[in-house]
Amino acid sequence: MLDFIRKKKESFIIKIVFVVIVLSFIGTMFLVWGKGSEGVSGRGGYAAKVNGTKIPLEEYQNAYQRIRTIYQQIYGQSITPDMEKALGLKKVALDSLIDNFLIAKEAKSMGIKVSKEEVANSIEAVPTFQKDGKFNFDLYQQLLRSNRLTPKDFEEGQKQDLLLSKTRQAIKDKATVSDDEALAQYKKENDKIELEYVSYAPNEVISEVKPTDAELNDYLQRNQNEFKTPEKTALSYILLDPAAQAAKLTVSEEEIQTFYQKNIDRWQGKDGILPLKEVKEKVKADALRQKATKQAFELAADTLYKHTKSNDLKQIAGQLNLKVQETPLFDANAPAAALAGETAVIKKAFELKVGELGGPIETPKGIYIIKARERKASVVPPLSEIRATIEVKVKAAKAVELAKKKAADAARQLAAKGALKAQTTGTFGFSDKGNIPVIGNAPDLMEAAFKLTAAAPVTNEPFKVGNRWYAARLKQRIEAPKADFDKTKQQLKLKMLPKKQEEALAAWVKGLRNKAKIEINQTLIAEK
Template identity: 60%
Template structure:
């Protein structure tokens, strides 16, 4: 099943099935591990309060991890923090716990009860407690003990779980599909419609946009972040090459042996670690480089410290026997070419105060000490300097607004007569769940609106956006199906529509329960 769900995870049917799986897990978690805490205080605080009843942090964590695990099974991969946030896993966990608590309370007010026999039957039917298809009391006890749950607690939780299921089912059972709803669905499936439409895209109206100096200034003022030039710096720096130091140092046999032992993994052969005797010269060269690099860093650190107070980079460089180099102004996103690969140096440079001596910073090229030569803070340039960019962006935005406005005006004209408009026609087409409208493209919104239009209201209430284009649509003609066929398929159609109607009834009921309840959410908990 998981393989199927991964393959079709974008399907609306799979999304509904997934929702049912998650809800069933959450209901069990909540009822097994905690039924709320109506007492004040509490060592762990709370995740939410519903009419004074607390949902503990422990309940929330267990709900969250179980839902996360379901997602990971469905998608076949671990969820990154970004994916979790995008899917709203934490919010889903808490929302479902709140729903479960509200439903349990409402079930009591509805007079719904669960007998001991119903609880026993539900537990006996659980595959986890069965052997060869029959309930096994010993296995039941062992599993509960391993989970640190007493039989009394588990059975109480199952009783409340059944209470929730009964309440939900009662709301579903009360939902009915009327003859009128079935007829509308029948006509939607069988009728054919032909639409007239008028459309506008920004490109169609762009040449109509003429912006004054005042409008451009106002646009720049309201979009400063989009045009702000980033901070720029130029630096002076001195670079000490460790190779110059390495040529002047020596290593003892003991230092070579110690380096070999500390870095033994570097000296691998086909048969494993190579003996010291075979690689001694290699080790010596590596040990010299390491010692030279260490001394170069220490020399640079000493030079920087000696001249730190006066921030005298030239003097520090002279004491190291190197020259000072300078860069032109550059940004963090587009560093000076000579420093393009020096990530750590650039990071430190942008945090350095002007006039302060920085370093040492060790990179693959050597050891740097440096100083900010010039700093230009981030700022919005004058309009005169960036007029072309501002005008282009402003015209683009205004064209989008104008395209929508023209579609709204065209829709008003279509509703009256529309004879002065240059209209297109879709031709006759039937309802498609994919939302593919002839001559227009994929638009589930237009598809739904098209089959809701009739002679009494032939024009849509609002224009629709498809891509960057806005459409005003009007019903030109509707070919109605023979309703004699409706009587033959009415009952079957009602059964097809019933699950959706039941879900809508359940959703509306839960929404009403939430509206009436006083719910306090620990917002930082789900904002992480």
């Protein structure tokens, strides 16, 4: 599920950016649209309190539904509960409302205002309100009425939306890209590097792992459920075959006709329902089988009831001229061979106490009456019995830890220019996909590698790629011509600016949240 979402995010990255932009609109519009005639407090509870001011529950519910709809449009399908949980839509909706509230408050202290002319221009630019490419006042009023909105409320919403946009833009406008930042990006995009590295895989070091008894016991205690033996039961039972009853029974014409009518869907042919005369023998056989099964069930139930107090399966078997059969101990996932496929019988078997009768139970094989003969509880075996199994698991887990530790030790040796038998990648350039020659797909290592310098040539920590841990050192860097940077510096800065602006805005909003006193109604975002 998460892989699906990640792929969709990559495919629709532009749309995701659109969602981020539109969230501010959603939050603001509902601050006005959602209140209706009830005022700022709304009905019911609150979604959050920000510096003592409540964000009404209704505003949250409206924002959540709108965001959910937008994501459905992005992914082109209904949002399942698992997808909703992975995307965190409830938190997204609530965070957008809180952020917009804080930004709107901060706009006042920044002296940011919105004029009537700006509001009017923004409304006239909305395509929904235009006819033949021009703003149509009658259409505007008609659409507002159909959505139960007054011009005053809608225009206030537009004003708030513009206020937020202007405030965000004011923060973005302060962001700049320095020459050093541009140079670092230029080098990242144009330099070539070569790494030397040492790597370790768990399977290569597992022979060095020698777990102690204490470690084995500790693992067993922490993972008891993994080693519990399944609960087992053994049954005594009798099985009534309805066919024996059928030999003693007949069915009348009326019974045949009734059975045919009640089960008419069974008799489908190419051209529709087959007439009774064409399927009469099959109808008769099925009706007889049903009648026999019913009588066998009633006979078993009556006999069982008469022996409830004695609880004696042998007496019941004797009265029905049947033989008591027995199963060995079995668990629910590996039933006795005689009960293979008898799901209802197996389920009932584990509901009975030892010595207790159960039934009648009807299955395709017949009618069962069962008795729990023995029960073996689920237990955690002692270490001595499952030592080999636990040892395998402990060694596998510790081998992963040891591989990582060896890589970390190797990183320290590489930093100290110690003598290590290292491999090399050959020269390569930066790739957003993170594909490093020889090593493979390693986006995190790629990012770290292009930050390495002659003064700090070794990664601070080992990186896991696939099932291996890597320590890497910069072997050489082939620098791109500085003159080319000077020629492209301004274009590079312009390319980097939008990201820098978004980072500045995100940091500013985070600062507002850190300074604010926010109380969230946790029941709204709790995952069920």
